[in-house]
Amino acid sequence: MASHFSGVLQLTDLDDFITPSQECVKPVKIEKKQGKSLAKIQIEDDGSYVQINQDGGKQKLEKAKITLNDCLACSGCITSAESVLITQQSHEELFKVLHNNKANEAEQKVVVVSVSPQSRASLAARYDLSSSEAGRRLTSFFKGLGVHYVFDTSFSRTFSLLESQREFVERFQRKEQDKNCLPMMTSACPGWICYAEKTHGEFILPYISTTRSPQQMMGSLVKGYFAEQKGIGPQQIYHVAVMPCFDKKLEASRSDFYLNSAETREVDCVITSGEVQKMLEEKNVSLSDVESAPLDVMFSSVSGGEFLSHAGSGSGGYLHHVFINAAKQLFGEEVKKLTYKTLRNKDFQEVTLEKDGKAVLCFASTYGFRNIQNLVQKLKRGKSPYDFVEVMACPSGCLNGGGQLKPLPGQNPKELLQKVDELYKSERSLSPEEDVRVAELYQSWLHSVGEERAKELLHTQYHTVEKMTNGLTMKW
Numbered sequence: 318m319a320s321h322f323s324g325v326l327q328l329t330d331l332d333d334f335i336t337p338s339q340e341c342v343k344p345v346k347i348e349k350k351q352g353k354s355l356a357k358i359q360i361e362d363d364g365s366y367v368q369i370n371q372d373g374g375k376q377k378l379e380k381a382k383i384t385l386n387d388c389l390a391c392s393g394c395i396t397s398a399e400s401v402l403i404t405q406q407s408h409e410e411l412f413k414v415l416h417n418n419k420a421n422e423a424e425q426k427v428v429v430v431s432v433s434p435q436s437r438a439s440l441a442a443r444y445d446l447s448s449s450e451a452g453r454r455l456t457s458f459f460k461g462l463g464v465h466y467v468f469d470t471s472f473s474r475t476f477s478l479l480e481s482q483r484e485f486v487e488r489f490q491r492k493e494q495d496k497n498c499l500p501m502m503t504s505a506c507p508g509w510i511c512y513a514e515k516t517h518g519e520f521i522l523p524y525i526s527t528t529r530s531p532q533q534m535m536g537s538l539v540k541g542y543f544a545e546q547k548g549i550g551p552q553q554i555y556h557v558a559v560m561p562c563f564d565k566k567l568e569a570s571r572s573d574f575y576l577n578s579a580e581t582r583e584v585d586c587v588i589t590s591g592e593v594q595k596m597l598e599e600k601n602v603s604l605s606d607v608e609s610a611p612l613d614v615m616f617s618s619v620s621g622g623e624f625l626s627h628a629g630s631g632s633g634g635y636l637h638h639v640f641i642n643a644a645k646q647l648f649g650e651e652v653k654k655l656t657y658k659t660l661r662n663k664d665f666q667e668v669t670l671e672k673d674g675k676a677v678l679c680f681a682s683t684y685g686f687r688n689i690q691n692l693v694q695k696l697k698r699g700k701s702p703y704d705f706v707e708v709m710a711c712p713s714g715c716l717n718g719g720g721q722l723k724p725l726p727g728q729n730p731k732e733l734l735q736k737v738d739e740l741y742k743s744e745r746s747l748s749p750e751e752d753v754r755v756a757e758l759y760q761s762w763l764h765s766v767g768e769e770r771a772k773e774l775l776h777t778q779y780h781t782v783e784k785m786t787n788g789l790t791m792k793w
Contacts, residue, residue: 472755501524
């Protein structure tokens with residue numbers, strides 16, 4: 318299909334559309350002058366817009382430029398991973414900051430890169446490395462470019478899992494008083510959040526967990542605790558997140574994650590696994606040939622030089638950990654192994670806990686927009702049996718994100734995904750409650766800022782967004 322998008326806005330080869338479309342609906346802004354008839358708009362051969370006035374005069378109009386805050390998550394371009402490539406959020410921007418650091422040492426920014434375990438597994442699969450070895454070589458590659466610190470978002474995900482566990486137990490205990498607190502739906506997937514806010518609004522938002530995603534948990538850690546430890550302001554740090562999908566660029570751009578006092582975002586730039594591969598190619602480097610470097614352990618879950626991960630799905634294991642914790646906290650049941658029941662397809666599964674012959678907990682994982690839409694319709698009809706749902710926009714979850722490396726020519730996509738999944742799950746799992754470093758930060762960092770501030774640093778909020786009306790875009 319020929320591209321109808323500008324060079325700024327591109328679409329990947331995904332097939333999980335909410336609705337099919339050809340182009341973005343972001344309108345050209347036309348200044349209306351009182352007392353005059355509406356002008357006509359003419360499109361020139363070069364694609365530019367020209368306003369034809371009543372007197373026949375022509376005025377060239379400025380082209381519409383899409384920014385992350387403009388995105389409506391409408392039927393214009395949204396897929397299971399909204400493929401919005403914005404010049405402000407790209408590997409070129411990282412290169413620019415690194416170049417400026419070398420050119421002007423007096424005004425250097427401390428550059429921090431946070432790498433997701435899904436991205437690490439994707440790159441490991443391409444180069445036939447273990448996930449930990451890929452992490453060590455990525456650390457070396459980034460530091461060779463001038464990056465100061467490389468962290469692992471499995472560490473910040475521990476915060477997300479612990480907060481999700483606490484939030485679910487609290488919701489479950491007040492379910493009789495609040496009919497809108499269950500099912501609790503995960504909030505780590507910004508594609509799902511974007512769709513929920515802009516399509517179902519006030520109906521669905523009360524069900525969504527307020528817990529921040531691992532990316533934005535790391536944003537709090539880096540621009541908060543890390544900045545304090547280094548004795549610098551948050552604006553002096555340039556924080557880059559390496560993620561498996563383009564939606565994470567949207568998430569980083571949300572006004573909720575902007576520090577007004579420091580005039581900086583918690584995550585300045587998001588690049589995908591595929592963009593890291595582009596960086597390697599542009600530097601004529603193969604990750605296989607990069608020497609390993611010691612891992613930065615301040616915000617990384619590491620043991621003996623190897624990365625630690627979490628049990629459960631390749632999308633973070635939210636269902637797994639929340640279920641085990643809830644079974645113990647609410648019903649005194651020690652669950653050693655979860656038994657998944659596949660429903661409509663492999664992307665829709667459920668897990669139940671029975672006590673005295675009665676189902677007391679019913680959890681589900683729902684991946685891909687087709688399954689998400691079915692779930693929402695069940696909820697609207699009052700027929701959803703679930704207490705908790707792990708929701709991800711991409712079919713097969715985050716390991717299959719739109720920003721992951723694509724199969725090489727002749728490579729089977731399913732076999733590649735299976736390889737990425739095996740590499741991801743080969744890392745030794747660590748229970749969130751067993752992470753000593755995270756427990757220390759709860760005491761030293763979060764207790765020192767007070768309960769309300771701690772809640773603000775670990776949780777977020779959502780907003781109902783009106784649809785586009787009469788050519789006017791509503792701010793997200």
